[in-house]
Amino acid sequence: MNSAHSTSGTGHHAVVVTRVSDTQWHAIEDDRTVGRGDASRRPDGRLFISIDAWHRPVFDRVADAMLRDLPTPLYTVLDEADHDSRSAWERAGFAVARREWGYRVPTDPQTTGLGSVQPPHGVTILPAGEAEEGPLRALDRTIRDEIEATVGWQTMPAEVLPRPAGTTLLDPSKYVVARHLDQYVGLIRVVPLTRQPRIGLIAVRTDRHRRGIARALLAHALASLHRSGTPSAWAEVDESNAAATALFEGIGARRAGSTLELVRH
Numbered sequence: 001m002n003s004a005h006s007t008s009g010t011g012h013h014a015v016v017v018t019r020v021s022d023t024q025w026h027a028i029e030d031d032r033t034v035g036r037g038d039a040s041r042r043p044d045g046r047l048f049i050s051i052d053a054w055h056r057p058v059f060d061r062v063a064d065a066m067l068r069d070l071p072t073p074l075y076t077v078l079d080e081a082d083h084d085s086r087s088a089w090e091r092a093g094f095a096v097a098r099r100e101w102g103y104r105v106p107t108d109p110q111t112t113g114l115g116s117v118q119p120p121h122g123v124t125i126l127p128a129g130e131a132e133e134g135p136l137r138a139l140d141r142t143i144r145d146e147i148e149a150t151v152g153w154q155t156m157p158a159e160v161l162p163r164p165a166g167t168t169l170l171d172p173s174k175y176v177v178a179r180h181l182d183q184y185v186g187l188i189r190v191v192p193l194t195r196q197p198r199i200g201l202i203a204v205r206t207d208r209h210r211r212g213i214a215r216a217l218l219a220h221a222l223a224s225l226h227r228s229g230t231p232s233a234w235a236e237v238d239e240s241n242a243a244a245t246a247l248f249e250g251i252g253a254r255r256a257g258s259t260l261e262l263v264r265h
Contacts, residue, residue: 015058017065025065027058037062039070048075056088063092073265080258094262099239102257103248105199107226107233112251114219120211124179125220131177131184139177139184143203176221178204178213188217190225190233197225199235202244214247222251 013030020026027035035053042048049066053059067074076094078085109115119125178186186204190197199221204213225233235253237244 015061017061019065019069025062025069027053027062029058034058035062037066039066042075046073046075047071048077050076051088059088060091063088067092067264073263075261075263077259077261080260086260086262089262092264094264096260097263098261100236100259100261101239101245101255102259103235103237103253104256105222105233105235105248105251105253107222107230109219109223109226112219112222114215114222114251117212117216117219119178119216120213122180123185123211123213123216125216126177126179127220127224128176128190129173131172131175131179131187133172135184136172136175136177136187139187139205142205143187146206147203174200176217176224178217180208186213186217188214188221190221193234197230197233199233202247218247218251 015027015029015034017025017027017035023039025037026033027037034055035051035058037049037051039047039049047070049070051059051062051066053062074094075097076089078089080086080099106112174189174191176188176190177184185208186202188202189200191200199218202214202217204211204217222233235248236259237248239245
């Protein structure tokens with residue numbers, strides 16, 4: 001594999017950066033691993049990289065090696081509060097492409113004000129696991145195409161990006177679905193993580209927007225979590241998504257962090 005040498009390390013020994021596999025780089029100083037780099041291709045085809053190094057010179061050396069070996073564009077993500085990491089990636093030529101707000105979402109209907117919310121006339125909310133897989137996958141494809149034609153799937157959390165087969169639907173049991181007559185028209189995906197459940201996606205077909213369906217889906221999902229004893233859920237919203245921001249902030253969700261996606265062209 002390729003190696004690169006540098007005398008800039010944690011001491012006076014040379015640092016050797018070696019590509020140990022197609023997706024991994026190691027920085028070695030005096031027989032010790034002092035840094036690592038990893039590359040992974042997201043389901044939408046974009047290439048993301050990460051670097052783990054305690055010292056600035058080592059980070060820079062690993063970054064240089066990875067940038068020589070990999071095609072652009074390259075992406076990375078980081079906590080916006082981590083100013084040192086942001087500075088390191090900017091030294092490597094990366095710039096902010098987008099911001100994603102993290103929200104802590106209360107589940108108590110007394111707090112959210114969703115206790116009295118009912119689905120629009122003719123709409124039925126199917127609890128998680130009750131939707132038929134075939135129609136649900138058809139809805140997934142429709143919503144995917146509509147998002148791709150507008151804001152693009154790159155604004156979605158990584159866990160709901162389309163897979164190589166084209167679907168974003170991996171586990172139908174995690175979806176609450178809105179049905180109008182005999183058609184599925186909206187969905188919300190809730191991942192039941194131990195520490196705090198995560199709302200991975202909430203989406204309604206374009207021709208059914210502004211009818212209160214998303215609000216009804218959210219009301220159902222949060223009420224179910226509240227009944228199970230879960231006080232809050234986590235959601236991530238692209239800062240450009242004004243509708244989702246208004247929806248969550250309107251029920252008392254509070255920003256609890258932010259993530260930056262950086263790109264180097």
